[in-house]
Amino acid sequence: LGLLFTMIFVILITRLWLLQGVQGQEFKRLSEDNRIRKIAIDAQRGRILDRNLEPIVQNRPSVVLTLKPDKAQDTDLLKKLAKLLHMSISEVREKVRSKNVNAIEPKVIKRDVPPKIVAYFEEHKDDFIGAELVVKPIRDYPLVGMAAHVLGYLGELSDQEAKQSEFTTYDLGDLVG
Numbered sequence: 001l002g003l004l005f006t007m008i009f010v011i012l013i014t015r016l017w018l019l020q021g022v023q024g025q026e027f028k029r030l031s032e033d034n035r036i037r038k039i040a041i042d043a044q045r046g047r048i049l050d051r052n053l054e055p056i057v058q059n060r061p062s063v064v065l066t067l068k069p070d071k072a073q074d075t076d077l078l079k080k081l082a083k084l085l086h087m088s089i090s091e092v093r094e095k096v097r098s099k100n101v102n103a104i105e106p107k108v109i110k111r112d113v114p115p116k117i118v119a120y121f122e123e124h125k126d127d128f129i130g131a132e133l134v135v136k137p138i139r140d141y142p143l144v145g146m147a148a149h150v151l152g153y154l155g156e157l158s159d160q161e162a163k164q165s166e167f168t169t170y171d172l173g174d175l176v177g
Contacts, residue, residue: 039105040105042136044059044137045137045139055142056141056146056151057139057140057141057151058140058142059137059139060137060140061136061137061138062111062112062138063112063133064108064110064111064112064113064135065081065085065108065109065110065131065132065133066106066108066131066134067106067107067109067130067131068104068106068130069096069097069104069105069106069107071130071131072093072096072097075089077128077130078092078093080128081109084117084120084121085109085110092109095107096109097171106134108174112138113133118133121133138154141153152177153177154175154177155175155176155177156174156175157170157171157175161176
């Protein structure tokens with residue numbers, strides 16, 4: 001009985017030494033990576049006013065539907081989203097597919113979701129696990145076309161732009177301009 005307790009004690013001490021002494025730095029790194037996660041938050045940009053203090057460019061809230069990339073294989077969810085958003089399943093799947101390394105960050109499926117769809121989505125949240133509605137600020141140009149050459153513009157990355165070499169690090173749904 002004494003020999004059995006001694007063997008168990010030696011095994012526990014050896015395992016403790018392996019976990020803390022030999023592999024301790026690796027487990028510390030893993031715990032730090034698990035504890036800290038960087039999340040990009042879109043900043044609300046300032047308004048641009050003319051000399052009469054009328055806005056040329058301002059911000060407005062936009063409801064954005066996002067989906068986690070790991071749900072791209074859930075065909076049932078993609079069918080429900082495609083039907084809700086009046087899109088094809090291939091369009092939804094293409095927007096979720098990411099060229100970037102960050103597979104955790106939700107991908108934008110549709111911007112400016114209409115209130116009717118927002119209400120339906122909120123009522124049936126359990127059917128859309130992995131999808132989320134987020135309110136993000138977007139630029140609004142009340143004087144459409146005025147001073148665009150000076151102010152610039154932002155828009156969603158198009159299919160043609162995504163094929164160009166300068167946009168290889170962007171995903172469909174990202175804002176460029």
